[in-house]
Amino acid sequence: MQDSWLNFTALTIIRIVVGTYFVAIALGLAAGVDPGALFVPVLGPATGDLAGTVTLCALSLVVMAGLGLRLSSAGLALFVIGSSAAQNLLFPASADIQGFWRDAVLASAIMPGALALQPRASGRSARGRLRQGETVQPRRIARGKPSKRLAAEEAAAKRAELRRAAQAAQAAEAAGAARSDTAQADLPARPKAVLTPV
Numbered sequence: 001m002q003d004s005w006l007n008f009t010a011l012t013i014i015r016i017v018v019g020t021y022f023v024a025i026a027l028g029l030a031a032g033v034d035p036g037a038l039f040v041p042v043l044g045p046a047t048g049d050l051a052g053t054v055t056l057c058a059l060s061l062v063v064m065a066g067l068g069l070r071l072s073s074a075g076l077a078l079f080v081i082g083s084s085a086a087q088n089l090l091f092p093a094s095a096d097i098q099g100f101w102r103d104a105v106l107a108s109a110i111m112p113g114a115l116a117l118q119p120r121a122s123g124r125s126a127r128g129r130l131r132q133g134e135t136v137q138p139r140r141i142a143r144g145k146p147s148k149r150l151a152a153e154e155a156a157a158k159r160a161e162l163r164r165a166a167q168a169a170q171a172a173e174a175a176g177a178a179r180s181d182t183a184q185a186d187l188p189a190r191p192k193a194v195l196t197p198v
Contacts, residue, residue, distance in 0.1 A: 018109045019058075074114070080107040088100040
């Protein structure tokens with residue numbers, strides 16, 4: 001328990017420190033990746049630099065806050081590596097492998113923090129919950145495609161319903177026939193009409 005909490009705390013501190021470094025780069029307080037390298041070819045120098053600065057700062061703040069940590073960490077890492085590749089590796093004559101390597105390592109430092117979202121919960125296990133009487137909703141696992149299985153179950157249910165309806169109709173018909181037989185037996189005999197010639 002104490003080890004998992006210590007690991008979580010260490011990864012959170014690393015995530016926050018690396019995030020503050022990227023915020024400092026975005027604000028121009030530290031040297032590093034050019035945040036506008038991806039946007040300048042499309043938006044122009046002034047707008048591209050502003051868009052890159054806002055994107056890097058926003059992604060860094062979201063990662064530091066821990067919001068949507070897996071998605072935001074992956075987005076920040078891809079943005080930093082993409083910007084660094086565009087800045088350092090785009091032109092072979094002025095390629096700066098050292099700068100790209102530094103940015104790739106820093107971007108990769110964020111990813112382990114995304115894997116440990118929270119410390120392992122202490123306390124009750126699944127067996128403990130069962131012993132205390134809480135209900136568990138089991139999942140039904142069946143072989144085959146769900147559509148075929150559901151169609152077969154629906155067809156079987158319809159056949160059973162039709163079978164019950166037919167049996168009920170036969171029973172009602174038999175009961176009606178029995179009532180008509182007993183009703184005719186209870187009636188007095190009718191006199192037969194006799195025709196006399198005139």
